[in-house]
Amino acid sequence: MDVASLQQCAGRTAAAPPHPLDPLSSPEVAAAAAACRAHAAAAAPRLPPLRFNTITLQEPPKADLLRFTNGRGPRPPRRAFCILQTPPIFGVIEATIDLSHFHAAGAAAAAVVSWVAIDGNDMGGQPLATPDDCLEAERIARASPRVQAVLAERGVSMDQVACDPWAIHAGKWKGRMMQVFTYLKLGPDDNEYARPLDVVPVVDLNTGQVVDIEAYPEAPKNIPTAGGNYHRDLVEQPFREAPKPLYVVQPEGPSFKVDGWRVEWQQWDLRLGFNGREGLVLYDVGYTDPQEGGRRRPVVFRASIVEMAVPYADPSSPYNRKCAFDAGDYGLGFAANSLKLGCDCLGVVQYFDAVVNNAQGEPVVIPSAVCLHEEDAGLLWKHVDYRTGYSEDRRARRLVISFIMTAVNYEYCFYWYLHQDGTISHEIKLTGILSTSLLMPGEGDKSRYGTMVAEGVNAAAHQHIFSARLDMAVDDEDGGRGLVVSELNAVRHPSHPLTNPAGNAFTESETDLITVHAARRQSSAADARVWRVKNPARPHPFTRKPVAYHLYTPGGPVLLAAEDSVVARRGKFTTATLHVTPYKDGQL
Ligand SMILES: [Cu+2]
Structure with missing residues (x-):
């Protein structure tokens, strides 16, 4: 039976296949789960029932994807990656499901292409807790x-x-x-x-x-009685007077264009993706440059927040075990919120629904998980000719792509911003409620590892350390071949009778970070330190220096826990501001 007659049997019309980077749809999640079940029933009938941890898109190898998107190669196979468990057995099964023919031929065409069982004692880790x-x-x-x-x-x-x-x-x-x-x-x-x-x-x-x-050796008698409510029906204090209404009105609609998961705005174009672990992903971000004759200049191949660590400072048991890796422990996408217009976002908003899975392998739709909207961003540029009083100014607009997730007590709000000057920035807002613990009578001293936020209630000091994984492209059509990352530091020059007679000179130093070891670097505001991602194959038209993006990172300390702490060993990323490593497929 050929594909056309299969389509007729299934009573379906052939829809355009999804883009290789589109997140799995609900039918694809269900088909992948069914293929796993069928495989388990046939190959290992005595296995306990499958518990589905993760069903997600297996992104094609980068080289295959680039060949396809650059028109030099075939469409890569569409695959789902599944993490399965079979409790009470301690371990996981990693299964890959081919969905290439699913859209034309239906669920029966979803087939297991790999099935690897890993013993729990050999894993050295755990799949996330859904x-x-x-x-x-x-x-x-x-x-x-x-x-x-x-x-x-x-x-x-x-x-x-x-x-x-x-x-x-x-x-x-x-x-x-x-x-x-x-x-x-x-x-x-x-x-x-x-x-x-x-x-x-x-x-x-x-x-x-x-x-x-x-538990404490003796039942504490000091369980707090005072409340601390936020629910509007339970708040004891009167609300402050609300400010007068402020409307964001876009009578002609937004300036962005959306086609599926592809977005265009103000010379920018990119694809969005979403998965249970990372939540929002940006793919193939490019900027069409009018000053380069309308050439599309790739900027980022893939960007996401891949992990975060929240280690707590209280040294007493069991609170010294308090450390959350919220992406790897819970999944930023699994715990994503459904966003509400007027509350989470203002203006003309385009929402994207996300699809994750539950333990039965069923698709779970998170409506309006990703928000796309424009914001006024203050002044972009201005100049006044003070002699004539003539003034020119440009108002800035930015494109905001965001999602919010709830990690038990906290909300993390992730915002990617695309700016009209070619800048990309990321902001994380942290809100919600502090995770607290009970102080025993006389234990007030322990609050030096935190803050006593109410009688007998300690909020332990802690850090929030995020890992942004940026696979940069910087003007290379093939996903960023040959890019070099360097470090720039401000350099003070001593006074010198010949070369620096007034002592005013300073320059910047640039050091290429050649090895993975050399590319573990700390931020330093005092040195005006930034990192440069440059493309030596593309010299700037008049400076002749490689075109580049600069990476600006916030200051603040890296991990404060000791070098031999669990979090330092598990979350190596927390111990330096910058890590540069070569690209490797599957290392997400
Ligand atoms: Cu916190």
């Missing part, structure tokens, strides 16, 4: 009579408890462990972080058992 896993951790803790008994000693019943599941990055246990921080929650909308409890069960998601319960 929203279903987090709910499962909470269910296990709640169902435990032992946990219930420890809470009862504190005069607390389980229906008054909120459970925050956190990944564990160190500990004496082997298995798929989560630690569950508990709080007293006196109603469905009560803010539990005002009343932390000292009871921390440790659960194994694979076996469904509570394996440990950590």
Whole structure:
């Protein structure tokens, strides 16, 4: 049977195939899951039922993708990458599913092309805890009579408890462990972080058992009674007077154009993507340069926030295990919010729905997960000829591509900005509620590792360290071949009777970062340090220097935890501001 008759059988019309970088659609997620189930049933019928951790697009190898997008090669196969679990077995299966013929021929054409089982003891890590896993951790803790008994000693019943599941990055246990921080929650909308409890069960998601319960040796008598509510019906203080209305009006519509996941705006064009781990991804960002005769200049091949670390400073157990890697632990995309017009974004907004998966392998649609809109960005440029009083100015507009995710107590709001001057910037807003712990009487001293935010309530000091992975292209049509990264530092020159008689001279030094080792660098505001990503094959028309982008990073310390701490070993990225490494397929 040929493809055309298969289409007729299925009663479908051949739709244009998705772009190789389009995120998996709901039918594709479902087809990938069905292919995994069929494979498991045929190849390993005695395996326990599959639990689906991740079903996501397997991006084509970069070289294949470039050959296709540059019109030099065939469309790369469309593939899904699946992380599967079979509890109570400790381990994962990594499966790759070919979906190339799915659009023409239907779900039966989704086929397993690789199926690799990895023993949990060999993994050296864990797949992330999906929203279903987090709910499962909470269910296990709640169902435990032992946990219930420890809470009862504190005069607390389980229906008054909120459970925050956190990944564990160190500990004496082997298995798929989560630690569950508990709080007293006196109603469905009560803010539990005002009343932390000292009871921390440790659960194994694979076996469904509570394996440990950590708590203060004696039931504390000082569980806070004061509330700290944010729900508008429960806030005790009156609200301040609201400011008068402010409208963002775009009577002629937005200046961007959207076609599927492709976006065009003010000389820029790019593709958007989304997956459970990273959330929003920018692909193939280019700028069509009128000063170069309308040539499209590739800028970034791929950009996303790939990881973040939130290590806490309290040295006492169990709080010294508090460290979240929110991308790798929970998935920035799995926990993405559905955005609301007028609250999360203003103006004429284009939303993109995201598709992730649940533990049954079903597609889960997050409506309006990504927001695209324009913002006035203040003044872009201005000059006044003070002699004549003649003034010219240009107002700046920026394109904002954003998503927001909830990591238990926190909200992280990620904003990519494209500017009219060719700049790309990224802003992360952190909001939500501090994760708190209970101070025992006389333990006020411990708040030196944090801040006492209410009587008996400690908010431990901590860092938020983000990893932006930038695969730069800088004017190279083939994804950034031969780019060189260098470091620039301001250099003061001593006074010298011949070369610097007035002592005013300063220059900048430029050092190419040749090796991966040499390219582990720290930021230094005092040296005006920036990094330059340059393309030696493209000299600037009159400086003859390679065209380049500069990377500006925020100041602030890298990881403050000790070098031999778990977070330093697990999250090497936290120990330097910049890491430059060669591109490698699959290293996402
Ligand atoms: Cu914080």
